[in-house]
Amino acid sequence: MDELYITKVNVKDVRFPTSLNLDGSDAMHTSPDYSCAYVTIRTNDENVEGYGLTFTCGRGTEIVVQACRVISKLIIGTKLSDIYHDFAACWRMITSDPQLRWLGPEKGVMHLATAALVNGLWDLWARIESKPLWKLLVDMSPEQLISCIDFRYITDAITKDEAVAMLRANSSRRAELESSLRATGLPAYTTQIGWLGYGDEQLRSLCAKYLAQGYKAFKAKVGQDLDSDLRRCEIIRKAIGYEKDLMVDANQVWDVDQAVDWMKNLAKFKLKWIEEPTSPDDVAGHAKIREQLRPFGIGVATGEMCANRVMFKQLLQMKAIDYCQIDSARIGGINEILAVYLMAKKFQVPVCPHAGGVGLCEMVQHLQMWDYICLSGTSRNRMIEYVDQQHEHFENPTVIKNAHYMPPTSYGYSTKMKEESLRKYEYPHGTEWQRMIHENIFPAPE
Numbered sequence: 001m002d003e004l005y006i007t008k009v010n011v012k013d014v015r016f017p018t019s020l021n022l023d024g025s026d027a028m029h030t031s032p033d034y035s036c037a038y039v040t041i042r043t044n045d046e047n048v049e050g051y052g053l054t055f056t057c058g059r060g061t062e063i064v065v066q067a068c069r070v071i072s073k074l075i076i077g078t079k080l081s082d083i084y085h086d087f088a089a090c091w092r093m094i095t096s097d098p099q100l101r102w103l104g105p106e107k108g109v110m111h112l113a114t115a116a117l118v119n120g121l122w123d124l125w126a127r128i129e130s131k132p133l134w135k136l137l138v139d140m141s142p143e144q145l146i147s148c149i150d151f152r153y154i155t156d157a158i159t160k161d162e163a164v165a166m167l168r169a170n171s172s173r174r175a176e177l178e179s180s181l182r183a184t185g186l187p188a189y190t191t192q193i194g195w196l197g198y199g200d201e202q203l204r205s206l207c208a209k210y211l212a213q214g215y216k217a218f219k220a221k222v223g224q225d226l227d228s229d230l231r232r233c234e235i236i237r238k239a240i241g242y243e244k245d246l247m248v249d250a251n252q253v254w255d256v257d258q259a260v261d262w263m264k265n266l267a268k269f270k271l272k273w274i275e276e277p278t279s280p281d282d283v284a285g286h287a288k289i290r291e292q293l294r295p296f297g298i299g300v301a302t303g304e305m306c307a308n309r310v311m312f313k314q315l316l317q318m319k320a321i322d323y324c325q326i327d328s329a330r331i332g333g334i335n336e337i338l339a340v341y342l343m344a345k346k347f348q349v350p351v352c353p354h355a356g357g358v359g360l361c362e363m364v365q366h367l368q369m370w371d372y373i374c375l376s377g378t379s380r381n382r383m384i385e386y387v388d389q390q391h392e393h394f395e396n397p398t399v400i401k402n403a404h405y406m407p408p409t410s411y412g413y414s415t416k417m418k419e420e421s422l423r424k425y426e427y428p429h430g431t432e433w434q435r436m437i438h439e440n441i442f443p444a445p446e
């Protein structure tokens with residue numbers, strides 16, 4: 001690795017026309033085209049490359065792509081050994097550039113771009129070490145793992161020494177937990193049944209389909225219309241029974257009091273959690289909703305649009321959430337997500353990662369597997385979201401067996417997309433986009 005340095009970073013705008021079937025539709029994102037800003041990090045050895053991405057919903061991906069290009073200039077020419085020897089320092093350099101940080105800091109487009117680039121750096125590292133990413137993390141000593149994390153702004157919640165102690169506490173069980181992971185994987189739940197744009201018949205048949213595949217937990221979108229939510233929850237409970245877990249997700253559509261009132265109406269369906277009931281920035285609002293829904297047995301979950309580790313810290317400190325939903329393509333990539341896992345462990349909140357968007361299932365499984373072996377030591381009350389979309393575009397797609405994520409065996413972070421998919425779906429010049437624009441299925445870009 002000593003001889004390797006970064007020569008070039010290539011960024012592509014890749015979009016899939018999911019709005020045509022309303023796949024992924026929810027109360028706020030009514031017609032998303034699931035997309036990503038896709039980063040390829042090249043080195044002076046043409047056989048050594050890393051791939052990273054951040055998820056987007058269509059329009060605006062070009063802005064994230066531009067941000068990726070600007071940020072990537074910060075690492076071009078850097079030796080890989082310098083990056084990985086003190087990864088926290090590199091992460092801080094990327095997120096604290098004295099001019100660029102004005103555009104964030106550590107939030108919004110710039111932080112999405114940071115995630116894409118940082119995810120690519122981790123993929124590159126795991127490929128060089130010839131390990132799947134989860135195994136790279138698992139094989140690190142507590143001190144080495146901690147050296148990747150920037151603790152600025154969170155030391156009032158967790159110190160480096162506490163983090164090392166938590167990681168050490170589990171070390172004697174690592175081998176046993178790794179072999180149980182390899183044997184059975186980690187539990188998944190499905191969100192595929194209940195996109196808001198799907199009709200009742202489709203809802204019924206998807207419930208039957210995923211029940212037959214062994215799923216024990218299901219999630220549906222809510223929040224556009226109460227009567228329709230009541231009807232849809234009724235249909236789902238009829239199909240899956242009351243023994244299985246059912247969660248609902250409002251994707252930030254409500255005010256705080258409205259969220260409480262709406263959920264009281266749905267409480268009879270025995271819901272495990274309400275996800276994103278209100279603005280992702282409203283820590284006090286989440287705390288209030290949690291407090292008021294506790295008598296109804298409904299937990300509060302959020303995190304997929306949480307801006308950074310500081311927001312997560314506040315959600316945990318203020319006891320605002322029952323489930324912490326990290327997202328692999330948000331906040332500043334793996335380095336910052338590790339900090340959130342450590343804080344969640346300290347505050348005893350289980351992490352149930354968000355996934356489903358392009359590449360999110362592929363990436364986040366690695367992190368939850370590391371957590372299982374090195375930190376939480378259990379899969380109790382924890383599961384990873386699963387959505388059966390866009391996996392075919394990845395060289396090493398997720399492997400689900402009996403509704404469990406099985407540990408990836410190929411090297412890297414499972415982020416490499418197929419060349420053919422890039423040729424077809426790069427926006428707007430990919431062959432599929434050219435066809436759809438030509439056939440007036442989509443307008444030509446401005």
Ligand SMILES: [Mg+2]
Nearest residue numbers: 249275276304
């Ligand atoms: Mg969600």
